[in-house]
Amino acid sequence: MFRLTFFFAIAFGVSVLSAAPPTYNKDIAPILYSQCALCHRPGEVAPFSLLTYLDAAKRAPLIATVTKARIMPPWKAEPGFGAFQHERRLTAEQISLIDDWTKAGAPEGNPKDKPAVPTFADGWQGGEPSLVVKAGNGFSVPAEGPDRFQCFVLPLNLEQDSYIQTAEFRPGNRSVVHHGVIYVDETGAARRRAANSPDGSYPCFGGPGVAATGLLAGWAPGTIATAGDPQLAVPVKKGTDLVLQIHYHPSGKAETDISSVGITFSSAPPAHGRTALIMVNTNIDIAPGDAAYVSKSSLTLPRDVELSAIFPHAHWLCKDMKVDAHLPNGDIAHLIRIKDWDFNWQGSYKYEKPLALPKGTRIDMEYTFDNSDKNIRNPSKPPARVQFGEQTTDEMAVAFFTVILPTPADVAPFQRDMRLALIDSMLASGDMTALQRLPGMNGRGGQILRMFDKNGDGKLDDAERGALMDFIRSMMR
Ligand code: HEC
Structure with missing residues (x-):
């Protein structure tokens, strides 16, 4: 009898313990503030804010679903395949806390447990830039319809060769700017392409639409900009433009956007390339x-x-x-x-x-x-x-x-070697147009390919490709 009561007491005790559900103030707010508020706050990219109890409680089941499915917070890289800075990933414990809280009816808990609402810096995250360039003069994004992809040419008007330490993208209208990519164009090709537009821009989707010299930075909601390292600054020639590609996603309301890029130059050549x-x-x-x-x-x-x-x-x-x-x-x-x-x-x-x-x-x-x-x-x-x-x-x-x-x-020399390695890799994958990308080829790619395609099967096997690459290397010397 005694033992049975004891058993019930334990069973009862345990069930009382596990029945104390997580509360918003004590358990859930800290997770939402540290992992979600970056995007889920007024004026940010996410469609609703998650800063108050009501914001979260009325969406508790949806929050539980998207966190369990690891759709939120958005972070595409699989764990175990590379270790990255600023990884956004909830722990299994955080996910089950949210789930238990939802199942318990999303209780608010004791106000004394509630952490302070986080604050976010409004200005440039990587420090005050030396130059701010604006993208266009108010790009219109209609209320509905397909996403828009626009490339804005940002002339730097450099009077001399310079070193870009960091280029920070700052979305103008966060409710429509989905992501941005900053390219370097030393050729003037993007500028020529935008020449007839009223705002120095042109539509573009998969890339800048011109052979850009380099890619400087990418921005997506949640990207954390830093001051950069002068020893890793990127040398840019006088006359270089930046090309900013912006992906716009309609918000349901007609909107306009003027995004900008803040550039910090370094005064001395960098130590590293x-x-x-x-x-x-x-x-x-x-x-x-x-x-x-x-x-x-x-x-x-x-x-x-x-x-x-x-x-x-x-x-x-x-x-x-x-x-x-x-x-x-x-x-x-x-x-x-x-x-x-x-x-x-x-x-x-x-x-x-x-x-x-x-x-x-x-x-x-x-x-x-x-x-x-x-x-x-x-x-x-x-x-x-x-x-x-x-x-x-x-x-x-x-x-x-x-x-x-x-x-x-x-x-x-690295870029020269890589251009050859890339052509080799393209030929190996069966892209016979790769040779045309070499400077000075002037349409002779097909002729050269036929010279090295000894068995005339229209393809290059490993030995034929090896001989062709040796030939190209000797020509480039
Ligand atoms: C990097 C920005 C970002 C972060 C961080 C983020 N979200 Fe989101 N969230 C979004 C955006 C943007 C959407 C709109 C849908 C989309 O574009 O994928 C969204 C949509 C949602 C939705 C609606 C999903 C639906 O199907 O309607 C929920 C719920 C949500 N987020 C919860 C969270 C929670 C909880 C966290 C933190 C654990 C979080 N989000 C972190 C950007 C973010």
């Missing part, structure tokens, strides 16, 4: 209905590098991205893995520590695309044949890396 390494597979040809088209390409590093960030990019059909580095000693370093790619949530992922990759490392990129009608993001209804290109209905398989080299003098 910073440049972009671009991997791209141009040989994409996806049949309508193909739900798992795989695009693979590889590139072998011609020099030792340090990677400080990765910016993977594709359009609407891509589902899965895998980028791995195979080191000469047999080790594999995962550079990123995204299992549910969403064009809306692209951005640059900065590694926690720069990754040192020795010469001879092979980087493998494997992207999978779903061109079936089951893919709700498919822009073509019914699905159509899709090839590489910059339009919404084209596809891309790209990875931009920010690369750090020992000295600035290493950048030019």
Whole structure:
């Protein structure tokens, strides 16, 4: 009898304990303030604020659903495939706290437990810039309709060659600006393209629409700008323009936007070289209905590098991205893995520590695309044949890396080596137009290809490609 009572007491005691539900003030507000308020506050990108008890309580079941499914907070990189700065990921414990709170009817709890509402700096996050350039003069975004992609040319009017330490994107109208990417154009091509527009801009989708010299920075909601490092400043020539691509998402109300970029120059040349390494597979040809088209390409590093960030990019059909580095000693370093790619949530992922990759490392990129009608993001209804290109209905398989080299003098030879490595990788993937991208080719690419296609099958096998690359290298010397 005694034992039975004891047993009930314990059982009862335990159930009382587990029945004390988490409360908003004590358990939930700290999670929402630290992980959600960045975007879910007035004037920010998310459609509603999550700063008060009522904001959260009336959406408790939805919050529980999207956090359990890890849709929110948005963070596409899979854990275990590269360690990044500012990772936005709830712990399993935080997710179950939210779930238990919701199941208990979202109680508010004791006001004394409530943390202070967070405050956010309004100005430039990376410090006061030396130059602020505005994008256009009030770009109109209609209330409804498809997303808009616009490239704004930002003339820097540099009187001499300079060093950009940091370029911070600042959205003008946060309710419509979905993301922004800043490119460097030393050629004037973007400026010529925008010449006849009233606001120095032109529509563009997958990229700047011109052969940009480099990619400076990417912004998506939640991006945290920093002051940058003068030792990693990017040298830019006199006459260089920036090209700012903005992705606009209609808000339900007609809106206008003037976004800006704040640039901080460094007065002295940097100690190290910073440049972009671009991997791209141009040989994409996806049949309508193909739900798992795989695009693979590889590139072998011609020099030792340090990677400080990765910016993977594709359009609407891509589902899965895998980028791995195979080191000469047999080790594999995962550079990123995204299992549910969403064009809306692209951005640059900065590694926690720069990754040192020795010469001879092979980087493998494997992207999978779903061109079936089951893919709700498919822009073509019914699905159509899709090839590489910059339009919404084209596809891309790209990875931009920010690369750090020992000295600035290493950048030019690195870029020359990489151009060759990229052409080799494009030829290997079956893109026979790759040669045309070499300067001075003047349409002779086809002729040269035929010279090296010894067996005349219209393709280059490994030996034929090797001989062609040796020939190109000797010509470039
Ligand atoms: C980086 C910005 C950002 C962060 C951080 C963020 N959200 Fe969101 N959230 C959005 C945006 C933008 C939307 C609108 C839908 C979309 O564009 O994906 C959204 C939508 C939602 C929705 C509505 C989903 C639906 O299906 O209608 C909920 C609920 C939500 N967020 C909860 C949260 C919670 C909870 C957190 C923190 C754990 C969080 N969000 C963190 C940007 C963010």
